[in-house]
Amino acid sequence: MPLQHAVLALLADGPSHGYQLRGSFEQAVGPQWGGLNIGHLYQVLDRLGRDGLVVHERREQSTKPDRLVYELTAAGRAELQRWLAEPAERTRGHRDDFFLKLLAATHLDDGGTVAAVIGRQRAYLLRQLRAVTQDRHDPATDAVAVLVGAAAEMHLRADLALLDVAEEQFTPGSRAVVQPTRGSTEQSRTA
DSSP, X not given: OHHHHHHHHHHXXXXXXXXXXXXXXXXXXXXXXXXXXXXXXXXXXXXXXXXTSEEEEEEOOSSSOOEEEEEEOHHHHHHHHXXXXXXXXXXXXXXXXXXXHHHHHHTTTOHHHHHHHHHHHHHHHHHHHHHHHHHHTOTTOOHHHHHHHHHHHHHHHHHHHHHHHHHHHTSTTOOSSOOOOHHHHHHHHHO
């Protein structure tokens, strides 16, 4: 699970407690990744502890409950190095709820429904693109967060281009099968 490895990476900088780890993670990846649920983080830390990848020490606090401070073990450092040596694979494939909405709209036999679904999706993507672009150009943004924002922007632009193809596909008299563009085929061969 990549989140486990991200936690190991954050602990490579030194011991830390859960709320520090959450703050470091969210600052490093930025708002495009989404927030990190503290309960989920503690589940990850428990699992890492059971696997011998981290250890924790209980530290007393005068006015608050004891704090657990986590530290990376040698096995945790080795697991982090092993994970870094592997390529990142896409795990979800190309599943997207938009395609299911498009499927439903095409089965309603109402030409206006397909156009409306595409139009609403375009408006949503344009709002998202504006927000991502603003976040990305904020000078206080961490370098990794800038990269996550760049990826989000590129994905949004690709999704907008797909809507252009969908509009062409579902225009009366269009072909039934979308053919990849010549450029995309050439790019996939050279990748």
